[in-house]
Amino acid sequence: MTAFIPGFTVALAWIFTLVGWTAVGAVPSDTFSDSAMRWMLFLPGGIMFLVSAFMHTVLARKTAAQIGWQTNGFQYEIGFVSLGLGLAGIVAANSGPQAWWPIALAQGVFLVLAAVNHVVEMRRARNFSPGNTLILIYDIGLPVSYVALWWSLA
Numbered sequence: 823m824t825a826f827i828p829g830f831t832v833a834l835a836w837i838f839t840l841v842g843w844t845a846v847g848a849v850p851s852d853t854f855s856d857s858a859m860r861w862m863l864f865l866p867g868g869i870m871f872l873v874s875a876f877m878h879t880v881l882a883r884k885t886a887a888q889i890g891w892q893t894n895g896f897q898y899e900i901g902f903v904s905l906g907l908g909l910a911g912i913v914a915a916n917s918g919p920q921a922w923w924p925i926a927l928a929q930g931v932f933l934v935l936a937a938v939n940h941v942v943e944m945r946r947a948r949n950f951s952p953g954n955t956l957i958l959i960y961d962i963g964l965p966v967s968y969v970a971l972w973w974s975l976a
Contacts, residue, residue: 829959
């Protein structure tokens with residue numbers, strides 16, 4: 823069940839934008855796309871990365887088991903990078919467009935390459951654990967959202 827949550831935060835960010843909820847860091851001149859970008863950076867790009875940091879460090883063994891892995895030092899590194907990406911996402915959501923693109927790029931590259939790794943695990947190790955498969959909704963959904971918003975804001 824917890825494997826659904828990351829992808830759900832991407833959907834929530836879009837829903838919050840569509841219903842017109844004021845985004846974190848919003849300014850009166852924000853367009854629909856500005857609001858969507860702020861929600862993406864704050865919720866799936868900020869809060870969800872902070873949750874990931876907690877899961878990969880404090881709850882490392884449980885998280886590894888959900889993914890179908892063994893706990894190891896690299897998992898803690900994922901937690902540490904998630905902490906930095908999450909904090910940067912929250913700061914960017916409260917900033918202007920000049921701060922959005924560098925963090926969206928960093929998060930997007932990280933997630934797309936994580937998705938590639940999960941697919942390789944599925945093929946090579948036949949790892950179809952929910953934590954290794956359902957995470958693809960998030961790993962692909964957030965970068966696709968960033969690209970769509972980049973095009974709409976360009």
